[in-house]
Every structure is written in structure tokens, then in C-alpha cells.
Amino acid sequence: MPERPEGDTAVWPDVLTLPGTPDAPAFHREVERFLLRAFDGAHALPRVEWSKGWAHTDRAAWDDPEVVGTVVPASLPGWDDAVATLDRLDPHRMFSNAFLDRLLT
Numbered sequence: 001m002p003e004r005p006e007g008d009t010a011v012w013p014d015v016l017t018l019p020g021t022p023d024a025p026a027f028h029r030e031v032e033r034f035l036l037r038a039f040d041g042a043h044a045l046p047r048v049e050w051s052k053g054w055a056h057t058d059r060a061a062w063d064d065p066e067v068v069g070t071v072v073p074a075s076l077p078g079w080d081d082a083v084a085t086l087d088r089l090d091p092h093r094m095f096s097n098a099f100l101d102r103l104l105t
Helices: 023-039 066-075 079-089 098-103
Strands: none
Touching: 023 066, 066 079, 066 098
């Protein structure tokens, strides 16, 4: 990032579970909350990997409205520009769904 040239290193935690693992959503929420507390911007920043689950609740991924609406957009530089581009290229939301509409508003 140009405004943070010292941020030249990535640490990529890869936390996986098997489908049907008991309490997996709660475990992922605990890990996610730890990462968001530990890397709060003071010395490191979390970046949401688009293809992975975030915004965990005790029930499911992509279910926490605070993380979906605030943390995810703030973690990705250029978020507003990307949303504006999608709005321009798909003004009638032909290639959207309920989740993307919630995420991109």
C-alpha cells in the first residue's frame, strides 16, 4: 500500500475444517475475532480473502452484519471504486444475488 510502505510482508493463516465438523462456525468466529483484535491497524492490517469465509457467527460464515458491512470493505483498498465499477457495469443487478447486494451496499 502506498500509504504504508513498511507493510511489505504477508502472513496467511490457513484454518480449515471438514464439512460437518461440530462447532466449526463458532471456532472460525473465535479465530476471526482474535485476528481482528490483534491486527487492528496499529502494526498490521487484516485483509479478507474474497474466496474464504468471513463474518462468522456461531451459525455460519458471512452472517455477521458488522463484519460484512464494515470490516470487509475497510480491509480492501479500493473497495468503493470496485463497487462503483460494478454498479456501472451491472446497473440492473443481473449478475448479483442477495448476498452480493448485502455486501456491496
